[in-house]
Amino acid sequence: MEMKHRPSHPEEPVFMNLVARIKGCCQDREHSIRERADLTEAEYRALFQVPMNGDVSSGELARKMGISPSRASRVIDGLVNRELLVRTNDSDDRRVSLLSLSGKGRTVKNQIESFVMECEQEIRKQLARDEYDRATEGLRIAIQALEGD
Numbered sequence: 001m002e003m004k005h006r007p008s009h010p011e012e013p014v015f016m017n018l019v020a021r022i023k024g025c026c027q028d029r030e031h032s033i034r035e036r037a038d039l040t041e042a043e044y045r046a047l048f049q050v051p052m053n054g055d056v057s058s059g060e061l062a063r064k065m066g067i068s069p070s071r072a073s074r075v076i077d078g079l080v081n082r083e084l085l086v087r088t089n090d091s092d093d094r095r096v097s098l099l100s101l102s103g104k105g106r107t108v109k110n111q112i113e114s115f116v117m118e119c120e121q122e123i124r125k126q127l128a129r130d131e132y133d134r135a136t137e138g139l140r141i142a143i144q145a146l147e148g149d
Helices: 014-037 041-049 058-065 069-081 103-126 129-147
Strands: 085-089 097-101
Touching: 014 041, 014 103, 014 129, 041 058, 041 069, 041 103, 058 069, 058 097, 069 085, 097 103
Parallel strands: none
Antiparallel strands: 085 097
16 A cells, blocks of 8 residues: 655645544544444543553543543543443542443453454555554654654
């Protein structure tokens, strides 16, 4: 799946246009995965941030998701009500709520990870090994550039 390099004009945002296309493709696949798992976008993102065998504070989850604590609280409440998360108080600080996956939550997260691997396998089928390696290295470089590292 060799992409042709074409000359670009300095005023054309080639890199950012490609990022937007990748983002759109990823959002389409992610939407399909969320539908299969019966999760909203926020619920999906929250479950991804909770470790499989551990816990995370509600404040840390909000920070990782990039949302306000009040918005995170609503998402968490929904996941607790659906019995996907378990909320406990931190033994060192009762003001802190710790969140962990319930058995049902681990099952759903495993299902999501399985769906993600299906997508990964579809991509790998489309690319030769060296193309896949170059693409993943290019993405790593792009992430470093975008994060400013």
